[in-house]
Amino acid sequence: MPSVWDHKLWDTFNPQLYNFTKYNQDFLKQYSDFLERRGKIEEKYAKDLRKLCKEFRTKEYDKKEKIKFSVQTSFDEMLAELVSSANQHDTLRDELLKSxxxxxxxxxxAQRQSQQTEKKVAGLVKDLERNRNQLEGVRSQYQRSFVEMKKAREDYIANKDNKDITKNEEERFQQVFLHKQSMFEERKQSYAKELSDYNTAQSRHYMEHLPEQLATLEEQEKRVAAICKQHFQLWGDSELQALNIRTKCCQTLRQKADNVNAEYDINEFMRVTASGNPVPDDVVFEDLGSNDSISQQQQQQQAAAPGKKNKFGTLNKKSAPAQQKRRLVEQLKQKDEELEKATKGLDAMHKLLQTYQQNPKLGDIAMVQQQMQQASEQVETLNRERVDILKELQALGVDTSNMGGAAPVATTAAAPPPVQAVSGSQNTSSASAFADEFADESPVSPAQPQPVATSAGAAGPPQAPPVPPPPSAVAAPALPIVAMLYDFNDPSQSDNLAVVAGERLYVLSGDADWTLVQRTAGNTDEQGYVPTAYMGDV
Incomplete structure (x- = not known):
């Protein structure tokens, strides 16, 4: 593409063009500083916004029950969306700082290239100036030789016909004139050559060398403009992208507002607050002068025990059914955690005992057996307590079929009892699943508790107690089964399990993204992770 500036700025490029170049470079620095400060503003805004959202998180109405009503829940969800919006400000900051x-x-x-170009132009101007000075020197000699020749010719003409001088003097004037004339011709030729060389150098300077450097500066200015245009567009695109995502967040904020449900809040408050006690009856008039009244009063006091009597009637100290259910489920969760911990401890001691029996020098077998006896008794006690809690829940009308139960525990006088306990993790999750069903008052037939069988130890000399089976050897509750909807084979992770559509699998654990499963056919010991979204009900 031909240069626009070309040789048209031969006499105005310095200092105007240099000032223009510096002006644009100063703008680049100014724009870079602007982007940096703009990014810091976004960073501070995002930080302050997240801090504000964290500070105004709503508190739970009932910390024990972890209850929040729809108003507070919707507000918390809106705060979460606001945090997502704040994250977009961080993204915008990253784009601005990168730009x-x-x-x-x-x-x-640009500064490096402009400095190089200015140095080249300065060198060209200096060369042309040196040629001009050299031309001026030759021209001065040419002019001086002309003046000397002219004076020598005038002296020769004036003395040529002078009768008062001798012939030798006349010849001397003639020789001086001829010498000066010869020198003049030499200076004339030198000046003509020097002038031709200078004109050639000057023409090349203004028509070739200088336009070439000016074209370089012109291309540089075009690049500066292109850079500004590119980063202006990137700035606008970054703002627009962040704005689009923030707009979606704002739309979600509006949707979360629709989740406020006054009826739900009222019913939820009643569920966690109502005691379930009947409204006090009318206060009966007491005729203190009648024997029948005194006898009736005593009977009422006995029937109301262990309640607390006041002038408005008698209130029962026993908790309301809904409150009892919540309390019992909480106790069941805690009991399951203790049972799981005790079962794992018993399993570990069983392995330790096997190790000591293989190599008695490693430790005291009798002490481990004593500890196993205590651990077995603890597991048995926890199982009985758990059964008692389940009985109470059944009496309150709670369906405990999915909460598991305690297996029979056989004890002997000579050995630690093998304990068959329900998995603590399963019990915990089952109890949690029923935590939200307190309002269900439908009658449920209580399940009969599991019997506890005991047998007396046989008489005879004392001997080392036999090794009890590990708790892990007891049959576990049936695991849920799912069917794969799609094929999955991702060898990038060693713990992924390759499956095909239609294959049935046991579910061990998982979350919303990945689920740990086990094969139901073939190599049933093979376990691994599959995407939760790929699974369906059987």
């Missing part, structure tokens, strides 16, 4: 760095790099490159 600022690129502009600074472009500025340094």
């Amino acid at each position: 600022s760095k690129e502009v600074k790099d472009a500025l340094r490159e």
Whole structure:
């Protein structure tokens, strides 16, 4: 593409063009600083916004029950969306800082190129100035030789016909004139050659060398403009992208507002607050002068025990059914955790005992057996307590079929009892699943508790107690089964399990993204992770 500036700025490029170049470079620095400060503003805004959302998180109405009503829940969800919006400000900050760095790099490159070009132009101007000075020197000699020749010719003409001088003097004037005339011709030729060389150099300077450097500066200015245009567009795109995502967050905020449900809040408050006690009856008039009244009063006091009597009637100290259910489920969770911990401890002691029996030098077998006896008794006690809690829940009308139960525990006088306990993790999750069903008052037939069988130890000399089976050897509750909807084979992770559509699998654990499963056919010991979204009900 031909240069616009070309040789048209031969006499105005310095200092105007240099000032223009510096002006644009100063703008690049200014724009880079602007992007950096703009990014810091976004960073501070995002930080303050997240801090504000954290500070105004709503508190639970009932910490024990972890209850929040729809108003508070909706507000918390809106705060979460606001945090997502704040994250977009961080993304915008990253884009702005990245653009600022690129502009600074472009500025340094432009400054380097402009300095090189200015040095080349300065060298060309200096060469032309040196040629001009040399021409002026030759021209001065040429002019001086002309003046000397002219004076020598005038002296020769004036003395040529003078009768008062001798012939030798006349010849001397003639020789001086001829010498000066010869020198003049030499200076004339030198000046003509020097002038031709200078004109050639000057023409090349203004028509070739200088336009070439000016074209370089012109291309540099075009690159500066292109850089500004590119980063202006990136800035606008980054703002627009962040704005689009923030707009979606704002739309979600509006949707969360629709989740406020006054009826739900009222019913939920009643569920966790109502005692379930009947409204006190009318206060009966007491005729203190009648024997029948005194006898009736005593009977009422006995029937109301262990309640508390006041002038408005008698209130029962026993908790309301809904409150009893919540308390019992909480106790069941705690009991399951203790049972799981005790079962794992018993399993570990069983393995330790086997190790000591293989190599008695490693430790005291009798002490481990004593500890196993205590651990077995603890597991048995926890199982009985858990059965008692389940009985109470059944009496309150709670369906405990999915909460598991305690297996029979056989004890002997000579050995630690093998304990068959329900998995603590399963019990915990089952109890949690029923925590929200307190309001269900439908009658349920209580399940009969599991019997506890005991047998007396046989008489005879004392001997080392036999090794009890590990708790892990007891049959576990049936695991849920799912069917794969799609094929899955991702060898990038060693713990992934390759499955095919239609294959049935046991579910061990998982979350909303990945689920740990086990094969139901073939190599049933093979376990691994599959995407939760790929699974369906059988």
